Amino acid sequence: MTLQLLHERLLAWATDGARKEELLAARRFHFDRYGEPHEEDRTYEPRLNGMLDFYLYDYRPAGGTGTTIERFIEAEGPSLSPEELAAYQDLARNVHGLFEVRKIRDGLLRLRDVFTAGDYDVTERRHVAGLDKGDVLEARLLPFQGALYFSGAFLYHPREAHKAIHAEVKRLRKAAGKGGTVDVKEFLATLSRMAFKLERYRNVRLESIYDFAAESRLPTPRPARPPGEPSAQ
Known part of the structure; x- marks a missing residue:
C-alpha cells in the first residue's frame, strides 16, 4: 500500500x-x-x-x-x-494552509503555518527547485504512515510579496480578536487570484497586484476557451 x-x-x-x-x-x-x-x-x-x-x-x-x-x-x-x-x-x-519554509534538510522540510504558528515536518525526497528558507506557499499536507507528505498542489508566492502577505495575516488576526477565527480558506483564494493575476498581467507591477486594499480592482483573468470545449459554468 x-x-x-x-x-x-x-x-x-x-x-x-x-x-x-x-x-x-x-x-x-x-x-x-x-x-x-x-x-x-x-x-x-x-x-x-x-x-x-x-x-x-x-x-x-x-x-x-x-x-x-x-x-x-x-x-x-x-x-x-x-x-x-x-x-x-x-x-x-489532512492540513491545508499557508506555510512559511523554516528549515530545509535532506528529505525533510519544516513548515510553519502563518496563521497558527504550528510547525510541520514534511517528508520530501524530491528536490524542490528554487525553494528556500522564508518562502511562502499554499500547500496541502497528507498524513501517511506517521509522516506528512505534500499533495500535488503547490502555489508559491513571490518573495517580493512576502512582506505584504505577512502584514495582511497580522491585520486579519488582530481584526478577529482573541478567540476569533480568520477565514483562512477565503484568504488562500484571494492569494491564489493575486498569483494568477501576476502570471497573466505581466506588465502590472507586483506591488499593485499584492495590494489587499485594492484586490478587487483587477479582474481575475479567465483564458479563452478553445472552440468545442464545454464550459464549467
Whole structure:
C-alpha cells in the first residue's frame, strides 16, 4: 500500500460517472474563487491538482454533511482492509494552509503555518527547485504512515510579496480578536487570484497586484476557451 495507490483508488471512486455532477459543482465553485487556469498556463497542473484536492478533501454537496473522502470511507469501508481504512481516515485529517519554509534538510522540510504558528515536518525526497528558507506557499499536507507528505498542489508566492502577505495575516488576526477565527480558506483564494493575476498581467507591477486594499480592482483573468470545449459554468 502506497500513498499514490490510496489516492488513485479514492480519485477513481470520486470521479465515477455517478458523481459527475458533484465533481462539476466542486470545479465551478473552486475555480470561481481561485481563478480558472488553462493548459498553457504555467501553473495549470498545480491549480488543477488544487481543485481535485478541494473536491476530495473539503467539498460537501449542497445539503450534504460529509466530504468526498468521508463519503468514500462510509461507502467503501466494508471492502477496505483495516490498514487501508486507517490510512484513509488519516488522509481525511489532512492540513491545508499557508506555510512559511523554516528549515530545509535532506528529505525533510519544516513548515510553519502563518496563521497558527504550528510547525510541520514534511517528508520530501524530491528536490524542490528554487525553494528556500522564508518562502511562502499554499500547500496541502497528507498524513501517511506517521509522516506528512505534500499533495500535488503547490502555489508559491513571490518573495517580493512576502512582506505584504505577512502584514495582511497580522491585520486579519488582530481584526478577529482573541478567540476569533480568520477565514483562512477565503484568504488562500484571494492569494491564489493575486498569483494568477501576476502570471497573466505581466506588465502590472507586483506591488499593485499584492495590494489587499485594492484586490478587487483587477479582474481575475479567465483564458479563452478553445472552440468545442464545454464550459464549467
